[in-house]
Amino acid sequence: MKQANDRDTADYMAAAGCFCLASRQAARKITRLYDSYMQEAGVRITQFTILSQLMLRGDMPIGKLATILGMERTTLTRNLGPLEQQKWISVKAGEDPRARMIGITAQGRGVVRRSFPFWSKAQAHIGKLLGADGQAALKLLESRNLG
């Protein structure tokens, strides 16, 4: 105990139960697992997620997509860069000239189609690791409004 002299170390023990550490740790591990599966498909899970959301929900402005993904708008803007470069998404002005409507291209759909089986394997793998209660826990977190 090198920090035995630290009078209030006991207080800091609380930090061991940090919700932030728990959530990020889980997210990192889960992301690595998905990415390891997606790698063969040549697409990252972040990108796959964006593309599949566009595929499922149709075109939408950046802000709305960011909300759906629980991501900062400016973060999403950066993430769209590589996707646009690959021509997997299209960007055009909406009725409101301020809005930038994002849509998935035919090529983007192809990417989703081809990479879906890999995503599916990753999903199955992590589902097994999580177990029924772990999956339920994640769904609960998803349903919570965390701001």
Place this chain on the structure above:
Amino acid sequence: MKQANDRDTADYMAAAGCFCLASRQAARKITRLYDSYMQEAGVRITQFTILSQLMLRGDMPIGKLATILGMERTTLTRNLGPLEQQKWISVKAGEDPRARMIGITAQGRGVVRRSFPFWSKAQAHIGKLLGADGQAALKLLESRNLG
């Protein structure tokens, strides 16, 4: 339904229940909330987490710390950069000259001490948002071995 023609769209609906999206979404939102509280303390939650772990567990090599944090070793190496620059941690070779022992400095302890109240507020805030079941869900995920 702009993608009504897409024959297998139904299959892709599964992507809506992606465990990866759920975990990352939660982690992003939670991280933003913690960081907004920590900002006043001049330290990021990522950094606070690293420092407090060192404070609680004492010096250790990079690899071990990375495992504890559920982080890639190389990621941790990058994250240690700013901390070392601020002199919040010390780096020295261990008995095994390959290993780099990381330790928290007196200044680093001061940072943890001063920023702890802000962390505590964030923890309380998110605890309320999560609710008892949400907290339990997060603890369950933390206990799961996800690789």
Place this chain on the structure above:
DNA sequence: CCAGGATGCGTGTAGATACACGTATCTCAT
């Protein structure tokens, strides 16, 4: 019509994340 607040975005800056690859050191069986 027309300020003034609200809304939708991009960029500068800075840090967080991780894979592929390469280096140095250790360990152990021969």
Place this chain on the structure above:
DNA sequence: ATGAGATACGTGTATCTACACGCATCCTGG
């Protein structure tokens, strides 16, 4: 002793994340 495999790391590259700030456009009360 020594060579092969294991271990502990750093770096190059690329992406992900988000705050502060600023710009353009929309909308609404006067």
